[in-house]
Amino acid sequence: MSESAAPGALDAEDRKIVTLARSARARNGVAEGAAVRDETGRTYVAGTVSLDSLKLSALRTAVAMAVASGAESLEAAAVVSSEEALSAEDLSAVRDLGGAGTPVFLAGADGEVRVRAQAN
DSSP states (O other): OEEESOOOOOOHHHHHHHHHHHHHHHHHTOSOEEEEEETTSOEEEEEOEEOSSOEEOHHHHHHHHHHHTTOOOEEEEEEEOSOSSOOHHHHHHHHHHHOTTEEEEEEOTTSOEEEEEEEO
């Protein structure tokens, strides 16, 4: 896993998935919101799943939605959370579909990206 702070400016497409992740978190009142963008530019948005029989982070849910919809790769992923770091499991899910080096952004509730990582 490769992480860095002080992310700098995001391009418009990356800012869009951060905004979608932020909206999912707020709209659904969940701990995390996530969005991923596939190789065709389609986006998949999800919130945390917390059932008695199933617990998934928002990012793993978004990756699963992309796979279930036929995505073959990911270009980028974003998570909005109060967590300070991305979990190894989340980065692994992104790597499994997007490959090593896929950018993953972690933002706070304000939408400001705190961490830029690569799914290695």
